[in-house]
Amino acid sequence: MSTTTKAEVVHTPTFTDGAEFRIPTFQVLKQDGTLHEGAQAPALDKDQALRIYRTMIFTRVLDERMLAAQRQGRLSFYMQCIGEEAAIIGSAAALDEDDMIMAQYREQGALAYRGFTTDEFMNQLFGNEMDYGKGRQMPVHYGSAKLHYMTISSPLATQIPQATGYAYGQKLAGDGKCTIVYFGEGAASEGDFHAALNMAAVHRVPVIFLCRNNGYAISTPSVEQFAADGVAPRAFGYKMDVIRVDGNDVLAVHEATRLARRMAVEENRPVLIEAMTYRLAAHSSSDDPSGYRSKDEEAVWREKDPILRMRHWLQGREWWSDDEEKEIQERLRREVLETMKKAEKRPPPPLESLVTDVYDQVTPELSRQLDNLKSHIRRYPDAYPKTAGQVRGGE
Amino acid sequence: MSTTTKAEVVHTPTFTDGAEFRIPTFQVLKQDGTLHEGAQAPALDKDQALRIYRTMIFTRVLDERMLAAQRQGRLSFYMQCIGEEAAIIGSAAALDEDDMIMAQYREQGALAYRGFTTDEFMNQLFGNEMDYGKGRQMPVHYGSAKLHYMTISSPLATQIPQATGYAYGQKLAGDGKCTIVYFGEGAASEGDFHAALNMAAVHRVPVIFLCRNNGYAISTPSVEQFAADGVAPRAFGYKMDVIRVDGNDVLAVHEATRLARRMAVEENRPVLIEAMTYRLAAHSSSDDPSGYRSKDEEAVWREKDPILRMRHWLQGREWWSDDEEKEIQERLRREVLETMKKAEKRPPPPLESLVTDVYDQVTPELSRQLDNLKSHIRRYPDAYPKTAGQVRGGE
Amino acid sequence: MAKMNMLQAINNALDMAMAANDRVLCFGEDVGVFGGVFRATSNLQQKYGKDRCFNTPLVEQGIIGFANGLAAQGSVPVAEIQFADYIFPAFDQIVNESAKFRYRSGNLFDVGGLTIRAPYGGGIAGGLYHSQSPEAYFAHTPGLKIVVPRNPHQAKGLLLGAIHDPNPTLFFEPKRLYRASVGEVPEEDYRLPLGEAEVLKEGTDITLLGWGAQMEVIGQAVDLAEKEGISCEVIDLRTILPWDVNTVVESVLKTGRLVVSHEAPLTGGFASEISATIQERCFLYLESPIARVTGMDTPFPLALEKEYLPNHLKVFDAIRASVEF
Amino acid sequence: MAKMNMLQAINNALDMAMAANDRVLCFGEDVGVFGGVFRATSNLQQKYGKDRCFNTPLVEQGIIGFANGLAAQGSVPVAEIQFADYIFPAFDQIVNESAKFRYRSGNLFDVGGLTIRAPYGGGIAGGLYHSQSPEAYFAHTPGLKIVVPRNPHQAKGLLLGAIHDPNPTLFFEPKRLYRASVGEVPEEDYRLPLGEAEVLKEGTDITLLGWGAQMEVIGQAVDLAEKEGISCEVIDLRTILPWDVNTVVESVLKTGRLVVSHEAPLTGGFASEISATIQERCFLYLESPIARVTGMDTPFPLALEKEYLPNHLKVFDAIRASVEF
Numbered sequence A, B: 001m002s003t004t005t006k007a008e009v010v011h012t013p014t015f016t017d018g019a020e021f022r023i024p025t026f027q028v029l030k031q032d033g034t035l036h037e038g039a040q041a042p043a044l045d046k047d048q049a050l051r052i053y054r055t056m057i058f059t060r061v062l063d064e065r066m067l068a069a070q071r072q073g074r075l076s077f078y079m080q081c082i083g084e085e086a087a088i089i090g091s092a093a094a095l096d097e098d099d100m101i102m103a104q105y106r107e108q109g110a111l112a113y114r115g116f117t118t119d120e121f122m123n124q125l126f127g128n129e130m131d132y133g134k135g136r137q138m139p140v141h142y143g144s145a146k147l148h149y150m151t152i153s154s155p156l157a158t159q160i161p162q163a164t165g166y167a168y169g170q171k172l173a174g175d176g177k178c179t180i181v182y183f184g185e186g187a188a189s190e191g192d193f194h195a196a197l198n199m200a201a202v203h204r205v206p207v208i209f210l211c212r213n214n215g216y217a218i219s220t221p222s223v224e225q226f227a228a229d230g231v232a233p234r235a236f237g238y239k240m241d242v243i244r245v246d247g248n249d250v251l252a253v254h255e256a257t258r259l260a261r262r263m264a265v266e267e268n269r270p271v272l273i274e275a276m277t278y279r280l281a282a283h284s285s286s287d288d289p290s291g292y293r294s295k296d297e298e299a300v301w302r303e304k305d306p307i308l309r310m311r312h313w314l315q316g317r318e319w320w321s322d323d324e325e326k327e328i329q330e331r332l333r334r335e336v337l338e339t340m341k342k343a344e345k346r347p348p349p350p351l352e353s354l355v356t357d358v359y360d361q362v363t364p365e366l367s368r369q370l371d372n373l374k375s376h377i378r379r380y381p382d383a384y385p386k387t388a389g390q391v392r393g394g395e
Numbered sequence C, D: 001m002a003k004m005n006m007l008q009a010i011n012n013a014l015d016m017a018m019a020a021n022d023r024v025l026c027f028g029e030d031v032g033v034f035g036g037v038f039r040a041t042s043n044l045q046q047k048y049g050k051d052r053c054f055n056t057p058l059v060e061q062g063i064i065g066f067a068n069g070l071a072a073q074g075s076v077p078v079a080e081i082q083f084a085d086y087i088f089p090a091f092d093q094i095v096n097e098s099a100k101f102r103y104r105s106g107n108l109f110d111v112g113g114l115t116i117r118a119p120y121g122g123g124i125a126g127g128l129y130h131s132q133s134p135e136a137y138f139a140h141t142p143g144l145k146i147v148v149p150r151n152p153h154q155a156k157g158l159l160l161g162a163i164h165d166p167n168p169t170l171f172f173e174p175k176r177l178y179r180a181s182v183g184e185v186p187e188e189d190y191r192l193p194l195g196e197a198e199v200l201k202e203g204t205d206i207t208l209l210g211w212g213a214q215m216e217v218i219g220q221a222v223d224l225a226e227k228e229g230i231s232c233e234v235i236d237l238r239t240i241l242p243w244d245v246n247t248v249v250e251s252v253l254k255t256g257r258l259v260v261s262h263e264a265p266l267t268g269g270f271a272s273e274i275s276a277t278i279q280e281r282c283f284l285y286l287e288s289p290i291a292r293v294t295g296m297d298t299p300f301p302l303a304l305e306k307e308y309l310p311n312h313l314k315v316f317d318a319i320r321a322s323v324e325f
């Protein structure tokens, strides 16, 4: 069996690195909110456009407020998505509500778009007793079963082959659903990326691989991450369809994802989308980018703010006004602040949550360990202010 | 910082899987031993050509003889390289003698070309006291420090990022050497492959990645291994130079490798070579291909025998004759048989070899374990016929 | 009942699970038309189609990543790793992902449907990379279950138990016994419980504990010991994690002596956990040190495999030393 | 002598090693111009150039694969894994490759020059994936050395010891102490021996054993115990593999009691190996069961981290229980 389809034969040795085969960037919106010449009017109606836009404003407000809270010592850790809102929310908006989303960690916008409430965000961030994750993971490790948003896992890229598997299950179920998986251009260097894309192409599963190429993996610029022109050309190695979009252009992102979804669901063709964007903020609240990049560089990208670009477009269509902008900003600021105040006062998860969910049932050994812990806390209640109250009384 | 070089912009969404960008196959020799029209005369002189050819014959004889030995129960395991001699030996011959070779397991030809003796092969195959590997690994896990041939390791693909690292060391040493790493199209699915090629491209190291695309990974045909047109297009994803060659055409393989070596050593450009070939034999002595492929398919490829093709070329140039062919076949058969007989009679490695080389020095705990073992063997000498003689006497 | 070897019993269990629930899928390297390099998945593709039994590309981290996703989606993946020696590229997906999936999500998501099968162990002239017994590498990971069968009957029942258990389970198969171990196996669907050790033989002087292929070795040693009048109690742990502490404690409280044997190297092997726990629980009852009879602290050798392995004579020596202590 | 925190001591050791031998290289994620997310490699790129200190792409299996190759070539790579929690994608390269490189080649090739640095441990509100203590996962692997320093002085001396040791070495750094632990550190090049435990304090009633950040916790517990008149002997194991059995045996023969403490989960943690070995060697001298004070058998939590961790009170309780047994 020949292992390649009949290919051309040459008799002089020719090396190629494919550089002449460039993958263009798909853009619809100019920064001033008008459409590029030749660009199609987008498939977005007003309601959906406003839902996207409001979600963008929400995450921007959330990000600013929670970073401040982290600086005040109220929160241990935070990660912003500033600058990448269009890439994240524009793509999420092109999905069905019950398509599965498997995110990396910077995709709070996708979750907010699905309807995760401010309260739900806050409970996770403060790891209180109402956190679905039971206070076990660091802030921003959100998850929602009802919104089909897989709980975030810190190890990078692990969710990518999982998405391939998830989508394979969807294909067998024949329910017309697909999976989108988000990851950074840094995470795309992991072995799991290679596994995931290759398996998706071989097994023809309905999955959309959305790479947020935001220029950095913490301090590592993408030129030290890969020598190639971005992540997109890797698709050729798997014979997978790929499109590169301007990640700050919400209309381009939305349209590319909409089309990709159709290919995925209707033809079982996995698709890679590379969204070119920029991480405007620090990597996380623990990071300080001044050690590895210039303010000038950041300024260039601040000019390309995806929210402003969308706002210009909305206002151009008279779907949005300055007053509405002012109102929503103020309202969301207030809402975030008030919700935060409530969430941070809620008690931590119960002591039992230390041993539940390790297995479907608590094992005898874990019961024993929990009992020992309870006795211990009873002996030293002052040392365990969070939980001493829970064990007072009976031995 | 823009994360891609200035790329074209488009305003209508266009997906591509790069299929229109085909990588041709470089061929020099026709099966009848004449050159393709337009093909350059090869850089091989008569001495080197004959050295290559003799090595091919040697491994063919070795492979046939050792599989027979395995069938007779004299050897526990064997792997043949039948059908892939040109890909392996043609490429090895294009290197400097002290370039590093990191092989997968089917590249006995590269080692034989460097001068590994029949006796050295046999000692490894029989894991006797003269085996450099001290009888620790299964047959065909050869290694030679003096011939710069890294000892084979069974876990697939692990040697690929190691080759990148090795070559990085060579680059820093500035000694004008490079590393070639061999692997199958199956192994190229591992995460380590992705890591290795990306790192090599980013760090610009003098390494040649030679993929033997022989159509199968044990029973798995390459169409179930990847959807793409072979492994070659993956190079684009790393911006690495790539060339695809007819792996049964020794002149094409040699020429491609010679040029790749120059790029690697002179310009620190890593290169991927995909050699299209076929595993004519079973995967190993434990395998039976009749369960997963047809005799017809095998017959098609038997027609493309790389040794015959080279012989036709040599005879066309009058560098080789039927008499010489007969002589070498007979001589090598005899030599292999006689050497095998000697090797299989040699005693196993000493008992101490169980605990040496775990660390640079035997640890106290390992000394203790060895002492216990010795006492034990002294108690039950009949149960340990291989080693009882070594512990007789002193306690 | 039918006479089956261990491979047939495993194949039969897979067949039964796939027949009963069409969300059960089997995949891995060479698992499809070929039926796996050991033929454990023979005929399953032919019977259930390429969608449910298939070859994967050659990438263990991908196989388990894919399986994790499938399990999260509600499918019941049974992934094969061709040799346990090759499970390590998937270590992150197993230890950081499978094991922690439920806990980290507060039970919103889980991969409970996941089963990972892998042939393990020595005695087949496999050298470093076709002989390892990696159970202890995983036994330090809360959230996983680890099961090892000793014969065909156990293999079928425990594999069906593992597939139906709502937790990610590693199922290590003693490949040395694949064809060598033959026995009566019920034809119907039956599930042996996970987390329960089995007392194979009662005795009063000493307790012998092991799992998988090592049970045969222990059996031979016990034969020798009983000839010398030593009464042995023999326990097959069966599930390495979470392990059945009580059954072992009960036995050692009675016998006062314990020998644990496994093929994996001594240091950090699972015998160390058992020993540490049992000396905590049975301290005042122990009449001699808990002994471990294991592989040596080296990679797995080839030519001197016989010398390396913890065979019945070494186990017998340990029994004697314990009793004579 | 200079006052340094642990990060400075580590940075100083790397600097010294790179200055002394230009085959020493430092690399990993964000290790280059940024100097690592914890700044352990600060200024090294500036001082020694991009060829010798550099960022790698984000791929741990690649980092260690690359490092293995470099070490085989004769270079002296010091690879950083950003958090020990992220070392698992490199598990195969470490356990199947680094550890077995010399043995499998009959000493034709080795990766003895390799050192892998990784911050480990809890107490920094890191949750599941920024808190793990994975030493026991590696301690089951003959061929590796594993070292954990407890303070800046030890960190510099042991890291230089590890870099110069002709075996692949994992160097786990207690990140909770990176800035918190400050002490006098000699300015010159000095190397502390691998494989040797250190008796930090002599005592007669009980032996306390630990490593890394846990030594501080043990110290606080010992303060409490001594106030109650319990005389404690304290040992820092320092090297987990191969570990210094004799020093511990000697101590326990004297005290008759042993408490081992580590942050990693109980089951399969390295305390189990120590306990199993010590009860073998000191059986007749033990006055109470060897106790293990460890993390719980769960993933590492966040909100209830304090409850989860084996703090000084839990160690103190174990001391008391042991003495009162």
Ligand SMILES: Cc1ncc(C[n+]2csc(CCOP(=O)(O)OP(=O)(O)O)c2C)c(N)n1
Pocket (backbone or CB within 6 Å): A106, A154, A155, A156, A183, A184, A185, A186, A187, A188, A212, A214, A216, A217, A218, A279, A283, D029, D058, D060, D082, D086, D089
């Ligand atoms: C396996 C693994 N290695 C390392 C890390 C530490 N880490 C967290 S985020 C990050 C950078 C990720 O960059 P990228 O994928 O580009 O995403 P971005 O932060 O830019 O959104 C690193 C190295 C991790 N979480 N997991």
Ligand SMILES: Cc1ncc(C[n+]2csc(CCOP(=O)(O)OP(=O)(O)O)c2C)c(N)n1
Pocket (backbone or CB within 6 Å): B106, B154, B155, B156, B183, B184, B185, B186, B187, B188, B212, B214, B216, B217, B218, B279, B283, C029, C058, C060, C082, C086, C089
């Ligand atoms: C990590 C790992 N997984 C699985 C195996 C088992 N195995 C040995 S060879 C092989 C097939 C390799 O195919 P390919 O790379 O195409 O090389 P070929 O045998 O065709 O030369 C497999 C699956 C292994 N040795 N290592």
Ligand SMILES: [Mg+2]
Pocket (backbone or CB within 6 Å): A184, A185, A186, A212, A213, A214, A215, A216, A217, A218
């Ligand atoms: Mg990024």
Ligand SMILES: [Mg+2]
Pocket (backbone or CB within 6 Å): B184, B185, B186, B212, B213, B214, B215, B216, B217, B218
């Ligand atoms: Mg192949």
